[in-house]
Amino acid sequence: MKISDRINKMPISSIMELYPIADKRKSEGITVHHLNIGDPDIKTPREFFDAIKNYDVETIGYAPARGISELLDSQRKYYEKFGIIIENEDLLITNGGSEALIYALLTVADFGDNILTTEPYYANYTPMFVQTGVEVKTFPTRVEDGFHLPDKKTITDAIDEKTKAILISNPSNPTGVVLTKEELFLLTEIALEHNLFIISDEVYREFIYSDEEYFGFGNIKELEQNLIIVDSISKRFSACGVRIGSLMSKNKSVIDGVMSLANARLCVPTIEMIGAAALYNMDLNILKSINEEYRNRRDYIISRLKNIPGVTVYEPEGAFYVMPELPVDDADKFCKWMLKEYSLDDETLMLATGASFYQNEEKGKSQVRIAYIKGIEVLDKSMSILENALQEYNSL
Ligand SMILES: Cc1ncc(COP(=O)(O)O)c(C=O)c1O
Incomplete structure (x- = not known):
């Protein structure tokens, strides 16, 4: 039976492709920090x-x-x-x-x-x-x-x-x-x-x-x-x-x-x-304190990214994402390697690869999208993983 052309044209999400790899790592006892998706840890009121x-x-x-x-x-x-x-x-x-x-x-x-x-x-x-x-x-x-x-x-x-x-x-x-x-x-x-x-x-x-x-x-x-x-x-x-x-x-x-x-x-x-x-x-002032929390996370993650050699980053002004440029030719390959093969103290990191946000296949290849939807402790660990993984990857 033939499936419609429309369905055949549906893109395969590169983020979704990474999930089975993340599950495998988890089954091996590795903690995977998910900064790949905008699903916040803040409590639903x-x-x-x-x-x-x-x-x-x-x-x-x-x-x-x-x-x-x-x-x-x-x-x-x-x-x-x-x-x-x-x-x-x-x-x-x-x-x-x-x-x-x-x-x-x-x-x-x-x-x-x-x-x-x-x-x-x-x-x-x-x-x-x-x-x-x-x-x-x-x-x-x-x-x-x-x-x-x-x-x-x-x-x-x-x-x-x-x-x-x-x-x-x-x-x-x-x-x-x-x-x-x-x-x-x-x-x-x-x-x-x-x-x-x-x-x-x-x-x-x-x-x-x-x-x-x-x-x-x-x-x-x-x-x-x-x-x-x-x-x-x-x-x-x-x-x-x-x-x-x-x-x-x-x-x-x-x-x-x-x-x-x-x-x-x-x-x-x-x-x-x-x-x-x-x-x-509800009293919507609660949104101000949530905003403050994200602002702190933004400030923290940007200060860490700025100190990773070779990373180009800017200051995002809103939402809870940042798209830095990494010192790698192909961030997709790097992200897969980091998830599949790398760990720091039995922990690793899942990011969304930048190219999936571009229509032009040649663009965004060195970029990743990081969602700062976790608390500072996880962001701290995640940035150490990223920094060390980049160093190791670039010396392979
Ligand atoms: C820019 C943007 N629009 C829409 C949505 C969809 O949100 P919803 O969960 O309300 O379907 C998202 C979810 O990540 C988003 O980032």
Whole structure:
């Protein structure tokens, strides 16, 4: 039997390829530190579990396709705190930010249309492009510039008549860049000039390490009809396994289109929505202390990376990732070697290889993406492993 061309085109995740190797090392008694994936160790707030325990019904029927009103209300109020004023009708609850991204792509682009994004970009966007039949166009961002945007011409040169939207992860996975106001206005100008949507993936919204107030695409009035905001509780509340996200747009045709997709999948799990509403209803000052924790981790990991000979690193401004350049020709080979053959005091390290975040196969080969989602003690050990492994690898 033939499997569809679409499935045959799905990329094989290089991170997933490394898991069996990690499992084998663990079975040999080696501790593997996982800084390869953005699954934080910070505790999911108790409010989530309490709300679920107290949810007392006799039957769990289908919830409304848009999401339950408790969650829509609480998230609308959360947006207000950022100056993003919306109605519940502008919002739709999804199965994680991932579903919201797929819905956004399906709603703005047809087969063969393209979406413009940065390179490097979040690796999981690629299977989403394949699933939705959308092509990707990219413009380059460079480690030397801390992965900030290139000039306007470099961006607009990548736009053609099939381009329908600019997709931006801000703060960014994988680079940790946070776009400046000027950059947000530049992309707004481009979107308006070329009649494009902006799909703003803001699942790391709180994790910004400068003292500046949040300012995002949602604060730019002129962009309102072109904007889709993708969101999630996965990172915000350390609740990756809960699978609650959302899509917001003030463009009625977009929301109506997304609703038609949501109707076909009936609803998002009710119990998780009850828990998520409790999270958004909490005293959100907790997010400030979580942010402080990540800022400390960022400062620590950057100070260690700066002291590893041959490593080029910049200061990521947000999210919880950094993409340094290592003194190796092929970081994929190095990461596999470190995981398969290397250990320091019976411990080793799993990282995501940089190339998986690039469309261009020649790029990012010496880079890795490190997720600082573990406490300082693990980061300390991990950086010692990395430093020693690089030394040993380069003297083989
Ligand atoms: C930039 C970005 N967008 C979306 C997602 C998907 O998040 P969710 O767990 O809400 O599906 C992730 C997850 O890592 C991410 O890094």
